[in-house]
Amino acid sequence: MQAFEYVALDKSGQPHRGTVQADTDRQVRQLLREQQLLPVEIRRLTGDMTDSGHKTRKTGLKRGELPLLIRQLSTLVAAGLPLEQAISTTIEQSEQKNTRKILMELRSRLLEGHSLARAMRQFPRAFDELTVTTIEAGEESGHLPEVLDRLAAYLEEREDRGKQSLMALMYPLILVITAIAVVSGLMVYIVPKVIQIFERSHAQLPAITRALLALTDWLSRYGWLLFSLIAVALLAFSVALQNNDMRLKWHALLLRIPLVGPLIRTAQAARFTRTLGILTKSSVPIVPALSLSAQVVNNLAIRQAVDQAAARVREGSSLNRAVRESGQFPPLTVRLIHSGEQSGTLSDMLERAASAQERDVSHRLNTLVSVMQPVAILIVGVLILLIVLAMLLPIFQINTLLT
Numbered sequence: 001m002q003a004f005e006y007v008a009l010d011k012s013g014q015p016h017r018g019t020v021q022a023d024t025d026r027q028v029r030q031l032l033r034e035q036q037l038l039p040v041e042i043r044r045l046t047g048d049m050t051d052s053g054h055k056t057r058k059t060g061l062k063r064g065e066l067p068l069l070i071r072q073l074s075t076l077v078a079a080g081l082p083l084e085q086a087i088s089t090t091i092e093q094s095e096q097k098n099t100r101k102i103l104m105e106l107r108s109r110l111l112e113g114h115s116l117a118r119a120m121r122q123f124p125r126a127f128d129e130l131t132v133t134t135i136e137a138g139e140e141s142g143h144l145p146e147v148l149d150r151l152a153a154y155l156e157e158r159e160d161r162g163k164q165s166l167m168a169l170m171y172p173l174i175l176v177i178t179a180i181a182v183v184s185g186l187m188v189y190i191v192p193k194v195i196q197i198f199e200r201s202h203a204q205l206p207a208i209t210r211a212l213l214a215l216t217d218w219l220s221r222y223g224w225l226l227f228s229l230i231a232v233a234l235l236a237f238s239v240a241l242q243n244n245d246m247r248l249k250w251h252a253l254l255l256r257i258p259l260v261g262p263l264i265r266t267a268q269a270a271r272f273t274r275t276l277g278i279l280t281k282s283s284v285p286i287v288p289a290l291s292l293s294a295q296v297v298n299n300l301a302i303r304q305a306v307d308q309a310a311a312r313v314r315e316g317s318s319l320n321r322a323v324r325e326s327g328q329f330p331p332l333t334v335r336l337i338h339s340g341e342q343s344g345t346l347s348d349m350l351e352r353a354a355s356a357q358e359r360d361v362s363h364r365l366n367t368l369v370s371v372m373q374p375v376a377i378l379i380v381g382v383l384i385l386l387i388v389l390a391m392l393l394p395i396f397q398i399n400t401l402l403t
Helices: 025-034 065-078 083-093 097-111 116-120 129-141 144-199 207-240 244-255 260-281 286-295 300-314 319-326 331-343 346-402
Strands: 002-009 015-022 038-044
Touching (some): 002 025, 065 083, 065 097, 065 144, 083 097, 097 116, 116 129, 129 260, 144 207, 144 346, 207 346, 244 260, 244 300, 260 286, 260 300, 260 346, 300 319
Antiparallel strands (some): 002 038
C-alpha cells in the first residue's frame, strides 16, 4: 500500500485535506466517495532516493514528539499487539499531520515486508541514527518490546534534562535582560532630563554626576554604533563557528573555563555513557555503539576524544583504557567502565555512571544558578545605586548652598 495526500470537497463545498493509504489512485477516489467527498486532487507521497535505493522523506517530527511516539509504540507492543496494528493505533491517536504521514508510510513499508528500522531510515529528519540503530538491534535480537521501552525512557529523560536546563537558566537570563533594559532606559531618557535642571544652575556638579552625564551623552550619540559593532561581532563569531577547526578550538576553550568547563565535561560524559549503555544493552556491538554515542556529544573536543577511543577499541584496546587515555572523562566514569568490563556488566555500569553524572550535572547547574542570581541582583543594585547617587548628590549640594 502507498500513502496518498488528497484535497476533496464535501456536499457544502468545503475543502478537506488529509492522507489515506491505498494501492492506487482509483482506490483513493473510491474511499473518498464512500465518505461523501468529491476528490479534487490526489498526490502520492514520494521522496528522494538514497544511495542504497531507499526513498527518503524530508518530513520531520515536532520537537518533543519522538519520545511520545516511541513510548506509545512500546506500550502497545508490550501489550501484545502486532507492530503493524500498534502503528495503526498510533495513527488514530495522532493529531499532527506530518506525524500521520510518517506513521502511514511506516505501516505501508511493514505491510510490504520491510523491518521497522529500515522503514524509519526513510525519514532521517524524524528518526536519528541512534533511534534507528537501537530498534534495528532490538528486531534482530528478538527483544523489540524491551528495547523500545529502554529507548522511550532514554528519549524522555533526554527531553526532560534539556527542559530542566533551560528552565534553570531562564530566571537569570530574564533578570539580566530586564536589568540591561532598565539601566539603558534610565541612562538614555531619564538621567539627561534630570541633569539639565542642575546644569542651568551653573553649579559645579559632583564627579560621579559628571561621569554619568558624559557616559549618557556618549550612549545617546554613539550607542547605535556600539550595538551595531556587538551585532557584527556576534554575527562574525557565528560564521566563524561554521568552520570545524574554529568550532573545535572554541569548544576546547570552553572546557578550560572554571565552573563552565567541568559542567560541560560532566554533562557530555553523561550523554555519552547513557547512550552507550542503552546501545550495548540493546545488543549493538561496542565499536558501532561508540560511533553512534559520539553523535550525541555536542562538544567537538570530547567527540574527537570519543572517536579516538573508538579507534583504539577497534584496534583491540579495552574500553576503559581507551576512555582513560582520552583524558576527557571523569575518573568515576573510567573506574565504573573498568568494573563493568571486569565483571561482564558493562551496560549496567555505564547506566550507573550516567546516573551519577546526571546527578552531578544537576547539582553543578543548581549551584551555578544559585551563584548567578545574587550576583546579577548585586550588579543591578550597584548600577541603580550609582545612578541614584549621581542624581541625588547635586540636590544635596544645592540645598547646602541655599542654607
